[in-house]
Amino acid sequence: MTEDITMNPERTDRGTQQLQRDGLLKEKKAEQAQARQMQQHQAEGVKCPHCGAINDAEATFCASCGNPLRMMPCPHCGNEMEPDADFCEVCHRYIRHDVCSFCGAHLMSSDAFCPQCGNPQGGIVCPTCNTLNDFSFCKQCGTPLTEEAKALVKELKMQPDYQILVEAASELQELNKQIPFMSERDIIRSQMNDKLRERVLLLLAKDKGITNPTIPSKESKRMTRDELQKKKNEKIDQITALLDRMAIPQLASPIKARNYAMAQKPAGVRLAWVCNWKHAMHSSPCGCAKPQLGGKWVILGKNSNNEIKDDKK
């Protein structure tokens, strides 16, 4: 009886020992194979698809040109993305849960609010248009949503280029409201109206006993279609030159790039954001995966909505 008790566990022990040995052996073999493969990889390195330079096997970015060596899948939709992108242009979602999308601070995945800026990681609803936003400015209407964004707008408002831009934008908006003369008869009719206005004003002055009255000229003169178009083109050229000058350079952080570009956007003009990365036309830098490479605002033409490829509602 006692023998049986001691013998049986011993036997099974031996059995498991054998199994463990087998397992260890297999593991060791796999380890060796992996090490061999690593050595091979290290010897070969990874060839950069952009410039052809041979990089370290584990490198994510090319040491020579800085381009990514491998892609990563979007955690939401699986779209292949470059490893330094923080936004998926396919499913339009922010993907970095370790970086605050409002201020760029480091986050723990358990943080509901950023310990740095205090903003909710679930996004901010725009008080103006009710759109849910991952970034500091409303992607729909441009309203600054965080304290940092409001401070940035305040700071930019002091810059002379920005002030000229805002003025030019409102002048263009005024020109866009004007209706030009459509025909010769239109012009004659308007001239007759002006003469009538002059006569009425003269008569009124005479009634008041003023002998040499000065007739105030009309504030905005109506123009022909060509004159109006010429004026509009001049304004558009001025705004384009200003926007070119205000184009944002390469920045370290995509968060900073988005905030800066959004703060620069003047109201009243239809604009699109063109990024330096793919030269894609976005409705704003909030729709770009890599705004840190820089970009600028451009004026949109009349029927150019279909040129904007992303962020469609």
Ligand SMILES: [Zn+2]
């Ligand atoms: Zn390269």
Ligand SMILES: [Zn+2]
């Ligand atoms: Zn996605």
Ligand SMILES: [Zn+2]
């Ligand atoms: Zn933050």
Ligand SMILES: [Zn+2]
């Ligand atoms: Zn909004």
Ligand SMILES: [Zn+2]
């Ligand atoms: Zn882009």
